[in-house]
Amino acid sequence: MRIEQITQAYGDALFDTDRGQALRVIEEAVHAGVGPEDVVFRVVLPTMENLMNRSAEDGATSLAQHFLASQISSDVVERMLPLFQKAHVSSGTVVIGSALGDFHGLGKRIVVGCLKAGMFEVTDLGLNVTAHRFVDEAVRLGAQVIGISSLMVHTATGAQAAKGVRALLKERNLEGRIKVIVGGAPYLFDENLFRTVGADAFARNGLEAVNAVAGLIKEVKP
Amino acid sequence: MTALERLIATIEGRPVDRIPVFCNLLDQGARELGLAPREYFADGERVAEAQLRLREKYGYDNVWSLFYVGREAELLGCEAMIYSAEGPPNVGHMVMKSMDDVDKVIVPDDVARHPAFEQPARCLKMLKREVGGRYPICAYITSTMTLPAMLLGMEKWMPVLLGPPTPERSALLEKCHDFFVKEVRAYREAGAQVVIYANPFASTDFMPARFIRDEALAWVQRDIEAVGAEGMVFYCGGARVTPTIDAVLNRTGLRAFYLSPLDEVAEAKRLTSDRALCCGVLNDIKLLRWSNDEVRAEVARMLAAGMPGGHFLFGSLVMPLGIPEEKIHAMVDAALELGTTK
Incomplete structure (x- = not known):
């Protein structure tokens, strides 16, 4: 699966508040050899950005979707950070x-x-x-x-x-x-x-x- | 025309002298009587006395039997409230620590005889005696799906709702529904005529549309079928109502919707048409800083959108304690004046 498809699938799962599917998408990506840096920078962060844009554009996202997206994405990032090739730079x-x-x-x-x-x-x-x-x-x-x-x-x-x-x-x-x-x-x-x-x-x-x-x-x- | 006659005529689409004007002054009661909140809320007659005085002072059309929202948790075993001189009390003890504690939720056989109902009952008795039959007496009752948030905490309840169905979740919802039905009955028998049915979980601001369609609306329907739509007012706790109005109307027969300030009054009126009462809600948090002219302009804007075609009530949201009395007068006076039928 291409990284764009993974990002799309992860975003769809978050939008559907499907925790199990979101985690499966990440597991399968890791299993298929997608590196931790790509999981964070090309899957998780663009997906969160996309959710924010959808929310700002038409208010079509709910508190529940934000809640689940935040919990799952923070868990994924926390798991990926220790696996980075180089020590990551904190955002602040x-x-x-x-x-x-x-x-x-x-x-x-x-x-x-x-x-x-x-x-x-x-x-x-x-x-x-x-x-x-x-x-x-x-x-x-x-x-x-x-x-x-x-x-x-x-x-x-x-x-x-x-x-x-x-x-x-x-x-x-x-x-x-x-x-x-x-x-x-x-x-x-x-x-x-x-x-x-x-x-x-x-x-x-x-x-x-x-x-x-x-x-x-x-x-x-x- | 009494306020109660005005409300009923508005719901039924008959001519009225002016639109009904509701104002939700709750925490202001303690200040009105010069009491500390804990002392004030300990006596139902004090709450009733303050409601009567506040209504008289500002001239709006309703009185409340609601002390504070956490009162419902007390009926289900909550042992501590945290009082504040600046705002409403908070639930200070969660009846449930986790979903393993469903058994700790004990629904009283008869809510009216529960010790935590004694003061609301005294409040209702006094309101009924003083203004019953003339002014609508309001109660606030939390929906089945929302009540667990008060017992378990929103942070814990939301993931449970978003997860797969479990026997514990079903058991908790059944208990909350049982309580909801008994609580509505107790408030009605004690004199409440208007019941605000609070359900943020039926707002798309809160939950995804799919969840509302597949799960939340089924519980709304079950709640309303169990108690009857008469006097029930659909409210999403300040979250937007408009996106679900049509589905709720079609499934429940509810005839009154208390909007959010974030809802567009004109859009809500278009959706409800002559099928239901639309309660337009002013964004009263802005009363903390608006001038009197700004208050009047906003009331005028809302009434221009809501009054054509009737079936419209003007209302406030939470009315924070910090709002100066002058601004409350400005809001109510404008609604009374501009809401008069020509």
């Missing part, structure tokens, strides 16, 4: 968590999966995370980006979410070194809300988060 380092008072983790998990599939180093701080912990962990891990997820308006706009993180970054003179991205339902309903809370960017979904985080990392001063 991100710490992510749900804001204080927010106990919803599905959206965050999708973003974590998408970022890992995009070869970012991601540390998931979990649910109910304080602004101090976001910043302390970002500094400790050398992260360029802090990701803050909120399902509810008050956890998005609260003093312990992006506003609090922004204040701490300012206070510690870290704004040039660490960028802030937010996501979750409130930001979908008001696309200016990320500015109100002091974030540098927001993403509508996990797939979009990959490009947004990559863009923020370019702005980071070494």
